[in-house]
Amino acid sequence: MKYLFTGVIAITLLTACGQKDKPTGEAALSAVEFDVSKLSDVSLRDGDSGTAAQALSAFSLSESGSGRLAFESQDIDGDKAVFTNVILSMPQESGASEPLYSDEEIAELFSYMDDDGDGIADDGSEMTLEEYGASMNAEEPAGPPPVVKAARLEFDGLGMIDGAANFSLMRLSDISVTPVEGSEDQSTGAIGSVELINPSPETAAWVASLFGQGEPADMPEGTALSFDRWAVRDVNLVISDASGAGGFDLDSFYIDGLKDETAGRVGLSNLNFQFTEETSGDVNIKLDGFGLAGLDYGLIAAAAASSSDPAAMSEAMQADPGNPGFDAAQMKGLTADVIGASVNMAEFNSYVGRDDQGRATKITTDPFTMTVAARDNPDGEQFAGALATLGYETLTLSGAGEQLYDPDADIVTLPKGKNYWQLNDGFKLDVSAKYEGSKALAEASTAAQLEANPDAMMEAMMSKLAFHQLEIAFDDNGFFNRALNAYAAQSGEDPANLRAQVSGMMAMAPMAASSTGVDVAVITELATAISSFVQDPQTLTISLAPPTPVTAQTFVDAASNPSDPALKLDKTKLGFSAGNK
Numbered sequence: 195m196k197y198l199f200t201g202v203i204a205i206t207l208l209t210a211c212g213q214k215d216k217p218t219g220e221a222a223l224s225a226v227e228f229d230v231s232k233l234s235d236v237s238l239r240d241g242d243s244g245t246a247a248q249a250l251s252a253f254s255l256s257e258s259g260s261g262r263l264a265f266e267s268q269d270i271d272g273d274k275a276v277f278t279n280v281i282l283s284m285p286q287e288s289g290a291s292e293p294l295y296s297d298e299e300i301a302e303l304f305s306y307m308d309d310d311g312d313g314i315a316d317d318g319s320e321m322t323l324e325e326y327g328a329s330m331n332a333e334e335p336a337g338p339p340p341v342v343k344a345a346r347l348e349f350d351g352l353g354m355i356d357g358a359a360n361f362s363l364m365r366l367s368d369i370s371v372t373p374v375e376g377s378e379d380q381s382t383g384a385i386g387s388v389e390l391i392n393p394s395p396e397t398a399a400w401v402a403s404l405f406g407q408g409e410p411a412d413m414p415e416g417t418a419l420s421f422d423r424w425a426v427r428d429v430n431l432v433i434s435d436a437s438g439a440g441g442f443d444l445d446s447f448y449i450d451g452l453k454d455e456t457a458g459r460v461g462l463s464n465l466n467f468q469f470t471e472e473t474s475g476d477v478n479i480k481l482d483g484f485g486l487a488g489l490d491y492g493l494i495a496a497a498a499a500s501s502s503d504p505a506a507m508s509e510a511m512q513a514d515p516g517n518p519g520f521d522a523a524q525m526k527g528l529t530a531d532v533i534g535a536s537v538n539m540a541e542f543n544s545y546v547g548r549d550d551q552g553r554a555t556k557i558t559t560d561p562f563t564m565t566v567a568a569r570d571n572p573d574g575e576q577f578a579g580a581l582a583t584l585g586y587e588t589l590t591l592s593g594a595g596e597q598l599y600d601p602d603a604d605i606v607t608l609p610k611g612k613n614y615w616q617l618n619d620g621f622k623l624d625v626s627a628k629y630e631g632s633k634a635l636a637e638a639s640t641a642a643q644l645e646a647n648p649d650a651m652m653e654a655m656m657s658k659l660a661f662h663q664l665e666i667a668f669d670d671n672g673f674f675n676r677a678l679n680a681y682a683a684q685s686g687e688d689p690a691n692l693r694a695q696v697s698g699m700m701a702m703a704p705m706a707a708s709s710t711g712v713d714v715a716v717i718t719e720l721a722t723a724i725s726s727f728v729q730d731p732q733t734l735t736i737s738l739a740p741p742t743p744v745t746a747q748t749f750v751d752a753a754s755n756p757s758d759p760a761l762k763l764d765k766t767k768l769g770f771s772a773g774n775k
Contacts, residue, residue, distance in 0.1 A: 219547040219556065222522035228463040228483030230425045230448035236391050238362035241273030242353025249352045250275060252359030254406045261405045265347070277347040280366070284339035293331040300327040319473050338374040340381070351392075358395035359402060365389040371431075379435040386428025394420035417454050419491075424449045433469060440469030440476075452491060461485040475573060478531040488521025488546070515632035516554035516599030516606070521546050534573030539564040549601070559595035566591070583680040584673075590618040604633045610665065620673035628662040630743060635659055656750060660743035663769075670731035693728050700725040711752025713764035723772035732774050739769030 227233060241249075247256070247270070254261025255268075255277065266279035295303070304326050307315040315321045321329070344366045351362025371383035390401065396418035403411035413419065425448035433440045445464035452458060462484045470476040522545040530537045539562065547556035566589040568578035581587060596612035599605070610626035635658040675689075682689040700721040707714040720736065727734040738744070744767075752761045765771075 220545050220558070222487050222545045223524055223543060225459055225487035226461070226485035226522050226524045227459065228461045228485050228526075230427065230446040230461060230463075233423075233448070233450065236422045239351050239355075239392050241351035241362060242355065243272040245354035246270065246273045246275070246352035248354050249359040249361065250349075253402045261407055263347070263405055273350065273352045275349045275352060278345065280344040280347045282342040282344070284342060295327070295330050297327070300330060303330070338377055340374065340377070340379070341372045342369065343372075344369045356395065358399065360393065360395055360398040362392050363389065364401065381431065381433045381435060383429070383431040385426065385430075388426050390421055390424050392422035394418060397421055420452055420454065421449075422451055424452075438469055438471035440467070442467050455491045458489065458491075459485065459487045460489060475533055475571065476531070477533075478529075480527070480529045481525070482527025484525045486520050486523050490517060490519045514553050514601070515604070515636060516557070516597070516601065518544075518546060518554065518557055520544075521548075531569055534569050534571060534575070534577035536567045536569050536574075537564065538567075544595075551601075553599075553601045555599050555601065557595070557597040557599075559593070561592060561594040563590065563592045565589065583683065584676045586619075592616045592618070599632075601633075603630065605630045605662070606632060617673060619671060620676075621671055622667075622669040624667040624669070625665070627664045629664075630660050630662065631658040631745075656747040657745055660745045661738060661740070662743050663737075663739045665735065665737040665739075667733055667735045668727075669733040670727070674727070674731040696728045697725040700728075709753070709756055711749070711754070711756045711758075711761060711763060713762055716763065716765055716768060716770050719765070719770070720772045723774050726774040730774070734772075734774050736772045737770065739771075740767060741769060744768065 250256055250270070255263060255265075255275070258264045258266075258268075262283045263277070264281045264283070265277040267277070269276045301323065304315070304323050307319075307321075307326070308323075309316045313322060315326065345368035346366070348365050348367075349361045349363065351360075353360065365387055366385075366389075367387045369383075369385040369388065371381070371385075373380045373382060390397075393401070394414070396414040397420060400411050400413055403409075425446065426444070427446045429442065429444040429447075431442040433442065443464070443466040444462070447460075447462045449460050450458055462481070464483070465479070465481040467479045468476065523543070525542040526540070528537070528539040528542075542562050543560040545558055546554050547558075549555050567587070568574040568581060578587075581589070593615045594612060596609055598607040598609065600607075606627070606629055608625060608627045611624065613626065614622055614624040616622040635654055678692060679689050681687075682692055703721040704714050704718045707717040710717070723734060723736070744763075749763065752758075752763050755761050
């Protein structure tokens with residue numbers, strides 16, 4: 195199946211879409227649309243009848259079989275062309291491919307599966323590191339590519355536009371994917387249509403390379419990748435290969451108005467994915483819809499390339515540090531059954547406010563709720579047991595967020611009460627903060643990356659990011675006692691003894707203050723608050739509100755010179771307070 199969807203996946207991962215006069219803030223949510231059929235029609239560019247035949251030749255469609263496409267009939271009328279009963283010859287892959295994951299990445303991923311560090315995965319598969327690496331980097335079985343057919347291929351607006359072959363519309367309809375007899379991959383598929391509207395010359399040239407006999411060109415990047423709409427409708431895949439079996443259904447996916455790396459929108463409607471693998475069980479995911487408005491292609495492309503060009507991401511952040519890469523994001527109707535857990539989220543909304551220069555100044559995530567429950571399978575039984583030790587049958591998590599950014603002062607504010615995570619019948623974690631230096635940190639990081647100097651990057655992080663205020667409040671509603679009792683039951687200890695042990699450690703904490711550069715009164719107040727919380731959990735609150743901003747370097751300097759009174763960090767300098775009330 196990868197032959198057919200290589201281009202689809204590449205565009206999906208790397209592109210975004212745009213509208214010129216876009217709303218911001220909560221109003222941007224109105225621009226989000228899941229279903230491509232609900233969008234307005236796109237006006238098609240004019241073609242050139244006099245050069246349409248020349249353009250078709252560039253697309254290897256002058257005659258059947260001149261490129262990778264063979265067809266039964268053709269009908270050319272001016273700048274329009276229709277081909278019927280089209281067969282796409284997919285290239286046979288040859289030679290060994292590069293591993294998908296490096297040894298270091300495999301080891302890191304495996305560490306999350308090997309909790310006890312004995313070299314055997316603890317997820318039930320009992321794989322070793324070597325076996326896990328082999329499975330993650332396993333090549334697809336060799337064999338002939340599938341047969342891909344389309345009942346109809348149509349073009350509009352054909353011509354040599356500005357000296358390059360192009361079109362205003364290309365649409366493949368009634369596509370079928372059929373495996374060759376004897377192939378290990380017996381996946382089949384049907385797609386209602388794939389269309390591309392008003393592409394740039396570079397994008398059209400890339401399409402031409404896919405139709406030609408030679409090696410396909412790399413997909414264009416940056417401003418060269420441009421089109422008014424790219425859409426896929428009515429996808430139905432039946433997956434059957436050596437790794438397992440399942441299905442993938444999708445009503446539509448589209449990208450709209452990608453221009454000059456500017457923002458636009460993307461939408462996905464009614465996704466349904468099921469897959470069963472013998473070693474790891476089944477996965478079932480349903481999603482009613484997901485959409486983005488104002489996705490910043492330049493920032494997303496920089497993020498995608500950050501591993502090979504980290505400076506590009508820093509430069510993008512330097513230009514607009516508050517920019518999350520979109521104007522609005524919306525998701526509805528997510529249900530996911532993975533291993534032993536079932537996850538449900540009815541809705542998720544996030545949106546960005548911008549100033550008159552287009553800079554992000556406010557990011558809001560509306561309150562949302564997510565439930566997590568055990569599935570009715572062996573893994574679910576194990577998960578249910580873990581939940582039961584904490585006194586839960588289902589976890590109900592909720593959260594919200596609001597971030598304000600002043601681009602001129604380079605100050606980020608997380609308002610109190612607007613940024614929290616909450617577990618029903620458990621706890622609420624509330625964070626508020628005010629800090630400066632995001633832009634300065636990005637500038638310093640860019641310079642350090644260009645110089646390949648990781649020490650300079652760390653120094654920049656320590657010295658540029660300065661806190662005006664920080665407060666963390668953990669409001670306990672029975673979670674701490676449940677967790678403590680569960681740990682005590684598993685370890686065979688008395689919960690009262692565990693509380694006493696923690697309190698004893700907190701009582702000794704002030705003895706270490708002399709070597710930290712932090713005043714003993716600060717350490718004592720923090721230790722007293724934690725000890726009180728352990729004995730009687732209420733709301734543990736830790737606050738910093740210094741009269742002048744403090745950086746991480748301030749703490750390093752104080753620890754390096756603990757006897758220097760000028761560097762000593764006391765309650766007044768830190769504006770420190772801690773309590774359990």
